[in-house]
Amino acid sequence: MEARGSLDGRGMAWLSGGGEESEIVLSTRVRLARNLQGFPFPIRAGVEDSARVLERARAAIEAADSLAGADIWTVDSMEARDRDLLLERHLVSRELLERASEGLSHAALVLSTDDAIGVMVNEEDHLRLQAFGAGFALEDTWRRVDRLDEELGALLPFAFHHELGYLTSCPTNVGTGLRASVLIHLPGLVLTKEINKVLEGISQVGLTYRGFHGEGSEVVGNLFQISNQTTLGKTEEDLVDHLARVTGKVIEYERSARTVLLREAPTVLEDKVWRAFGILRTSRSLSTGEMLNLLSGLRLGVSLKLLPMPRVETLNEILVLGQTAHRSREVGSTLDESDADVARAAYVRERLAEDETPRDHE
C-alpha cells in the first residue's frame, strides 16, 4: 500500500445516483471513531506519537481483508490544492487539513479500491473508519464499516472503557464512536415551509442535521445531512436503526410535500425547475451557493419528471466537481473566487450540455 499521486475521481462512488430512494437521498455514510490505547489523542499528540500511530494503523490496514489493495494518501505531503479536493469530496474534515498544512499531522487517508470504505488516520481521532453508500443504504453501509471495525479491532488495541465504551477525542463521540448520516434533498419540505417542523421533530428524537458543507455550515441547495446526535448508551445497531426509521419518515413527508406542490402549484414548480436549468445552462459567473441552489431545482425537476435531463449522476458529479478546488485543479492554477465563478459557470454549462439531447429544453 503506497501513496498514490492521483486522486482523480476517487472517493466519489456514492455519486453514482443509484441506490434506494435515490430521488430523495443522495448518499449514506457511517463512521466509527477509534483510538489506540497508550497514545495521546491526535490534537494533543507530538509528531513522534502521530508517526507511530500512523505506522501501527498502516500495518493493521494492510492486513485487513476489507481493505485489500486499498490506496493510502499521506495528507502532510499533499499539495494544498489536492487537500482541498479531499475536503470538497467530504473525505476529510477542515480541521484535519489545517493541522496537515503544518506538515506535522501524519494524517492519512485510506480508500478501498471501490471507494466504498476507508479510514482517516490521525484526524480528530487516531482512526476514523468510514463506509459510503449511494442512496439510502444505512443497513448495508453500517455492515461494511462494522466488519472493518472487527478486522482492525482484532489487530489494534482500541481505547475502550468498560462503562463508557470507546473513548474518543471529543466527548460527544464517546460510547459507540458512531456517526451515521444520510445526505438528503428536501426541496418539497422547504417550498411548503414544513421544513422547520420536521427539523424540530428530528432534534427531539436524538438526531441532528448539518448543511452540505458539514458541521456548522449553512443549509444550501436544500441538502441536509441528518445524523445521530447521541452515541452513548445505545448499541450501534440501535442508533443506525433509529436513524433509518426517522429518515424513512422524513422521506415520506418529502414525498407528500412534492405531491402537494405538483397538485397545487404545478406551473410554479415547472417554472422554477426550468429556470434553474436555463440559468445553469447559460450563466457566465456562478457562485458555489447559487450553483447548489439551482442544482436543487434541477434535481427536483428530474425527480418529478418535469425535466427530461440531466441524469442524477450528472447532478451529483457537478455537486462535487463544480466546487472551487476542483475547478482550480482542472485549470491547473489556484483560482480566486471571481475566476472560480467564471470557471464554474463554464464547467456547468458544458457538463449539462453533454447530457442534453437536441431540443430537450423546448
Added chain:
Amino acid sequence: MEARGSLDGRGMAWLSGGGEESEIVLSTRVRLARNLQGFPFPIRAGVEDSARVLERARAAIEAADSLAGADIWTVDSMEARDRDLLLERHLVSRELLERASEGLSHAALVLSTDDAIGVMVNEEDHLRLQAFGAGFALEDTWRRVDRLDEELGALLPFAFHHELGYLTSCPTNVGTGLRASVLIHLPGLVLTKEINKVLEGISQVGLTYRGFHGEGSEVVGNLFQISNQTTLGKTEEDLVDHLARVTGKVIEYERSARTVLLREAPTVLEDKVWRAFGILRTSRSLSTGEMLNLLSGLRLGVSLKLLPMPRVETLNEILVLGQTAHRSREVGSTLDESDADVARAAYVRERLAEDETPRDHE
C-alpha cells in the same frame, strides 16, 4: 376605404429592427393634433357631432395622396379583444378605447398600406395624424406627417388661432399640436446609474420621457419614450430638430456607458445577458414586466455582440406580440393574467428557438 376585419401584423412596420442607430433607438413617431372648426372637441362632442366629424375626416382621408389605399377600422364596432391589440401596438390611447367601449365615440383608426403613416379620428382630438419610422428617423418621419398635414389641411378647416396656433383638446398640445418621440433603449445608462442625471438634463431642455406603455407608465425594460414637452412658441421644425439633437447626445452617452461596462465589468455584463436568454428560453410563466426586463438584457447582448442571436426584429416582435392581448388573440380566448403568463412564456420560448442555430447558447 372600408373597415377591414383583420388587424394581423398591422401597425408594426417600425418593428423591422432597421433604421439609423437601431442598436439603441427602436422607433420614431411624430403626431400632429388637429381639430375641425365648428365642432366641439371629442370629449365634449355628442354622438352626432362625432359621426359628422368622422364623415368629413373620412372624405378628406380618402382624397389624400399619402393615404391612397389606406385601411380604416371603426373602433366602436371592434371586439374588445381587437381594441386591446391596437393599444399594445401603440396605435391608440387607453382613453380612446374607454370611450369606444361605450360604442358612441365614432373613433376610427386609419393606416397606410405600408403602415408608415396614419390617422386617429375622434381620439382626444378630432384628428391625430401620425407617422412611424424604424430606428432614429425624426427628420423623415416628420416630413411624412407634415406632408399629410398639408394634404388634409387643404381639404379640412382646421381650428387655428392666429396667435396660439392649432387649437387642441388639451392645452398642452396647443400651438403646433406636435409630439415627436423616440423609443430608446438605455440599459447602459441604467446599469452605470447615470440615467437620472440624463433624464434631469432632458427635462431641463423642454423634453420629457415616458415608459414603454405610454403616459404615466413606469419605465420597464430600460425603454424610454423621449419626446418634446412644449409645443407652443416654436416652429414644428425647431421642435423636431431640438429633439433630434438632444436624442443624439443621449445616444452618445448610452454608447459610452456601454463601452465603460464592457471594459470594467465584461463578465457581469456577459453573465447578465446570457442569463436573460436562459430564462426567456426556459421559463414556464412570465409576466409582461419581467419579459420586458429580460428582453432588455437580450437587446443589449445582441447589440454588443455578446449573444449570437436573436435578431433585433425578433426582439421587437416579442415586445409587442408577447403582450397579453396578443397572446389572448393567439389562443382565441381572453386569458387571465396567470394564464397569460404561461402562454407568454411558451410563445417567447418558441419564438426565440426559431432564431436559434444549434449550440448557439454554449
